[in-house]
Amino acid sequence: MAMENNGATQVNEQTMCMCGRIAAMRTAWMENNQGRRFLGCSFYSRPDACDYFKWVDPPLLHPRYKSVINGLLRNDNREDVLEKKLQRIVFYHRIVLAMVVLVVVLVHYVLW
Template identity: 90%
Template structure:
């Protein structure tokens, strides 16, 4: 995606790609273009897709913008990881609690 914004992109429902299909609006989430929108072939990823690509948004003008957006994306992913770890800890604590309760019940009825 090394193409540059030409400043004249007209966005509407009828923007056509090179193979005659209506181009799809997508959002880039790469390190260099986080959150930047572009038009591309609606069949992207399929063998019959063309190479149509055109930026809709201007490039991020200040390097700090990229840094902030990428940092927020990393923080969001980190929160997901921490939430999964917390759920796993809670699950294991519940298993331990059930095992302790079973041992207590068995000891009570055996003695």
């Protein structure tokens, strides 16, 4: 079972939710608790889930911590957006290249 220690919870593999299953470790991303881990019901978001919830990490008390986490999340999101843009550009370049090859082949057959 879980034990309290300086505001954090020590967790072993047998922490159970009220459903009788091993509780799932998750990470909160809401503004007030970003990056903070908690234990919750394994059936979270299902109608038969129990209401088991227990924080594993202590609250982030210093505002700088929240600012750093927000910045990291923004950077991660920017990288995802840039990666998708790059994939889209590569896709369009491949389409244009295929069309050029098709035109060259058609012109070759028409002129010969």
